[in-house]
Amino acid sequence: MRDVFIIGAGIHPFGRTEGRSGRDQGVFAVRQALADTGLDWTDIECAYGGSSAAGSADIMVNELGLTGLPFINVANGCATGGSALAAARNAVAAGEYDIALAVGFDKHERGAFNAKPKEWGLPGWYGQTGLMLTTQFFALKLRRYMQLHGISRETLGRVAEKSFRNGEKADHAWRRTPIDLETILHAPVVNDPLTKYMFCSPAEGGVALIVASGKKVRELGADAVKIASIAVRTRPPGSFEVFAPSISVERGGAPTTLASRGAFETAGIGPDDIDVAQLQDTESGAEIMHMAENGFCADGEQEAWLAEGRTEITGRLPVNTDGGCIACGEPIGASGLRQVYENVVQLRGRGGERQVPNAPKTAYSHVYGAPGLSAVAILER
Structure with missing residues (x-):
């Protein structure tokens, strides 16, 4: 297994952003991560990402560019982001790719995380009041x-x-x-x-991390952090x-x-x-x-x-x-x-x-x- 490094990191501020979808916030974070390392979207060879309430991550290609790269959706509750990073890291470590993306984003409603209250016969205020x-x-x-x-x-x-x-x-x-x-x-x-x-509190935001092999780190002269x-x-x-x-x-x-x-x-x-x-x-x-x-x-x-x-x-x-x-x-x-x-x-x-x-x-x-x-x-x- 090859060593893997984080070479690019981007974030959309967390909290509430009116007029911007969760996926849009993920796209913002990806573009920040690309700028952080001086790469273009066409340089990304594969991607892993997900959200809980803001739709599928692979649809981000509509905004980022239709390059044909494999984009795998990840869903693991609060561990979605960590799982996406693990998948991206493993893909590079195994030698399948040299540059991969891990991205996560979301946009939640106000109040406590309320798992389908109506299906449980509960009113909306049930979760909102804790x-x-x-x-x-x-x-x-x-x-x-x-x-x-x-x-x-x-x-x-x-x-x-x-x-x-x-x-x-x-x-x-x-x-x-x-x-x-x-x-x-x-x-x-x-x-x-x-x-x-x-x-x-349930919130909004997006984060993107770009990982790369040691070979790519040397080629790019990137400010790298080892995983x-x-x-x-x-x-x-x-x-x-x-x-x-x-x-x-x-x-x-x-x-x-x-x-x-x-x-x-x-x-x-x-x-x-x-x-x-x-x-x-x-x-x-x-x-x-x-x-x-x-x-x-x-x-x-x-x-x-x-x-x-x-x-x-x-x-x-x-x-x-x-x-x-x-x-x-x-x-x-x-x-x-x-x-x-x-x-x-x-x-x-x-x-x-x-x-x-x-x-x-x-x-x-x-x-x-x-x-x-x-x-x-x-x-x-």
Whole structure:
């Protein structure tokens, strides 16, 4: 398998963009990525991408150009972007192509992600007021975790406070106004123990990444970031997922744990070697639990980590340096690729006010998608 590098990265700002479809935002991101590396659309040899609510990705060729390239649609819930990148990377690593594209985009309605409420006999306000099944599941899962491992509501608030503070420094973020801890903790409760500022919001946006072989990197003289490893894993027996009738907290069975171990093994490094990380944070508790599932700390240690600022931009392990899903929102097709985009920015030293100091050399991204799939990517400079 050949080494593979990210040579181009583009993003359409997340949030709400009236008059521009989700697919249009994906096209915008692709054109940004092409400009980033000085390539033309005709140079792209294959593409992988998808969305949850904004249509098929392959139709982007109507705007980008009818070149006849193979364009594969990807659908893996919140892990759609990570899965598209894995497919593009594998195509180049296998020697099938020298340049490939991974793209994700979406455009969601306001309110909680509400899975066909009318088909369930539910009114539209059911999801809009936070009663969607997923938000209840997140809260129940988190409440049990807090009880088992001594995590306080203040720690949940610290995650959100950090997210909004980092989002202020990211020009692609949606929520760019800092919110203090007291406001977060005393905001209306959506699903106990989570207040409205502890959740991400359905959003809009697009991200595109261009990957290439080492041969192409040398030919182009590109500002390249190496993909050290990518791992995608589904859930084995004993794990749980969003729509399961019962909850198991068996640590060894979590798909995130399996993907993390696989990615570290392939990269030949461990959690202590990572300089910056982007972790799935559908809500504050998700970031906390995923810190442990990805091997960065033991269960319960997050309480001290957040209180001591270890996950701040200047901390021991900066986490979600652009504000994560909480500040950026979550357009499902684009969210996982946004994480990798942010890591490319950090490794290139282009983060501006949110730049991690001391020239980071390794970066980690993790995304979790229902109904129980995780993708992890490790980048090296």
